[in-house]
Amino acid sequence: MSAESPVQSAGFRGIQTGPVLRRVNAWLPVIATVAILLLMLLAGQLYFGDFVTPRLVSSLFDNNPYLIVLAVGMTFVILTGGIDLSVGSVIAFSGLLGAQLFAAGLPAVVVLPLMVLSGTLIGAVIGIMVAVFDIQPFIASLAGMFLARGLAYVTSLKSLPIKNDGLNWLLGTSWGGGQWYTTPGVVLALLLVALAFWVLHYTRFGRTVYAIGGNEQSARLMGLPVGRTKFLIYVISGTGAGIAGVLFASYTQSGNPLAGLGMELQAIAAVVIGGTILSGGSGYVLGSLAGVLVYGLIQIAITYMSVDSWWTYIVIGVLLLVFVVFQRALSARRRG
Template sequence: MTSVPVTTEKAPTGVVRRFLSRRASWVPVFAAVVLLVVIFAAAQAYFGNILTPRVISALLLDNAYLFILAVGMTFVILTGGIDLSVGAVMAFTGMFGASLMRDGMPSAAVVPIMLLLGAAFGLAIGVLVQYFDVQPFIASLAAMFAARGLAFMVSLDSIKVEDGAILWLQSTRLQAGVGSWYITPTGIIALLVVLVGALVLAFTRFGRTIYAIGGSEQSARLMGLPVVRTKLLAYVVSGVCAGLAGVVFTAYTGASYPLNGIGTELDTIAAVVIGGTLLTGGSGYVVGSMIGVFVYGTIKTVISFLGADQSWTRISIGALLLMFVVVQRVIVARSNRR
């Protein structure tokens, strides 16, 4: 009797395939991590001073508001929606808050008002989408125009912020570890928002319902899930994040201007998509969105080091966005075949 040799050469391939089939939603996140590492490695090889505590700490400092916006946008996109108003809402809440502080109102009262204004915009978009069957693109576009117009109604000129508590959020640099590592209160706020967003999506019924709605809203309704309430809350979360970003961006610039945040909604969407969240909803992670913001911030930093025009940032992000959308389509197609 002839024995047949047993080979295990294909075992690693089988393990990889099983992992990819069970964790397909993480593939775009890993791709974003690999992209970030490649950008850092190439920039370090070219400049020699990118991977320094000062530069990396500045990435979080300069993009803290974008981290916050990306968390809120992740919630909305996971439901299959979109929110184009976040940049304008950030500008309006910043203008309104700055005007109140200029008139003598303390920041302890102004900040909650800014958050409530952001929540109101988010709720208005959610109501239009859910109860009036308006497409999220149109509803959020209307809110964007409304918020931008209200920002101009507050003032046509820049409003300087002189409140010590708001300025403290940006001016204070807390040393982190040895060397030149540092973090600001705005950076801490951004990281806390990312942490809370990730925990909510991963471990709460609200988070699981968001994924279910994005996967199939009709199936979520048949399962008896609170679809209406969850979609409304998703837009409210995005609005609150926009209001909080208004606080952080006001602290970052030390002033508010009605033209602040133009194009920020597109940067936010690009960061979220690059981080692996499907535009069709149902798949994505807040951690991935954070990686996407780091990719965006790193590209912007590299272009600044090159001394090139910042328009190249838009070109680079546009190319990456197209690439990641193609990757997403491939993943969705393979999932459908399974």
Template sequence: MTATAVRDETTKESRTMKVESFLGRHAALMPTFAALAILLLLFAGAEAFLRGDFITPRNISALLLDNAYLLVLAVGMTFVILTGGIDLSVGSVMAFTGILGAKLLADGLPVVIAVPAIILGGALIGLVIGVLVQYFNVQPFIASLAGLFLARGLAFVVSLSSIKVEEPAILWLQSTRITVGSWYITPTGIIALLAVAVAAFVLHLTRFGRTVYAIGGSESSARLMGLNVARTKVAVYVISGLCAGLAGLILTAYSGAGYPRNGIGTELDAIAAVVIGGTLLTGGRGYVVGSMVGVFVYGTIKTIISFMGAEQSWMQIIVGALLLLFIVVQRAIVARSEGRR
């Protein structure tokens, strides 16, 4: 073997070792990268199939506009799932806070009181769930299921029918377009992006965020390290409820009305988006930015199927199959990355 061949072989081995080392150190990022790659592939495939009519400023801007409420729900759900919990109540809480806000405004209550009231209402339901989980040892699935029925029942108590919102300040959140060329964003989209930014800061640059990850990794170890596990576990459900209340406001502004049947099944959409974005259901690993990517993947899938003119039943089947595929691929990437360590 010549000296040149030896050098080439050594260089190749060195590059392989560097790649393996990178994957080993950043295994937690791999599912998020996979979700981002899937999103780009969806864009490319839709653009090719629709012959250049998909990737337009209008369609991409509408992706955030149409999924702003889901993005806020996914932010709150990320906190809960990172601790190894689950929150099935967020769709019903969103419906309750939305119809409550519409009712309060219809009765003449000022916006400065109605908006904090509905957000606080969502946080209170989250507090009830968190207390049940932490202090009564109720499984998160059961506790949040109880929260689901509670919130949905309260929504029907407020009103059995839709209540139109005529408050200009609420409608402004959706009707206003901040444009840059052909691109636009609404205040609801800005609120959703701010929620992501604040959540990312809290999770990665505060003691509370580090405690959330520690609990998901090993709750017993987190206790031994002296971390305040009880307060943190209750707090993540409060955050999830608060985000659901904020999503109720966004959805009410988006639709122009509150409706007690809103959000049926939306909690599953939020969970799916979070998992697609790389957050493991077992907790301890994931990123809120990944959840945002997951929401965009989920929204893009629905948009593509809508462009194709598929019936609603087929839309659900296709979305379910694609979500299952994405989750399996991401889990395989995690397993392979951990195997390289």
């Protein structure tokens, strides 16, 4: 078996064309996602007449900072061909942990890092199972999901209100003027997107992530630190889930044992819609951001149409099928 070149491992493999065409081809799924987003905005404007407004764009980000952060961490995991089913449960556990600690009188400067650390530790447990004991990511993260959800129920069986200015400041404070606005939580989420983009595309760690997803055996033969990298990506995902737990607690101003139910599937859907291939090796964190915006825009459009919210899942399901078929066709083109 021949080892792939670094360019091939970084999501551009299988195309015998020039570097510019290779790069354009690699960005095609992201371009398709952005095109769908723009078409949805155009269709909404034509149908409703007053759809695309500064307030809509601002609320599109304001309603989804925790999902953006989850999608960032999930992108790292899926790029290696793995999956993390624990992130939604981590949101519940970290939120309840924060609620209990705030009720005990601890300040935000102590509680918020501990909320994030709870996600980091669960991610580390999953990473050890995957990297050290070679357990399938689905099984390892499923165990992490049950662990985090169980810890949430042990912490509290009911919703606990959170009244803390430090936590509520993240999404309760608006910056901007007129109809344009943003919040500190949204800024934090976008900064994490930018940091993830830099790590994935301008560091050795990022190149190793792509190489593992492209061909793990070749990555080992090239002497890349496969085990350490796989451990770290689950730590990153768990940390992201902890941060998302902080943002979600700020959004709801409470901790709830049922928080985050199904949110891991929403994050996976956003990443796939954003063009990251589930088998790994190809994808971009900017595409995941676009996938979250598509998901959020569908929810807003469903609300505008005054139909049942379950239609959101139907539309997302159709989009997922379309993107999976598109990815398969693109993969076949690359192999050809």
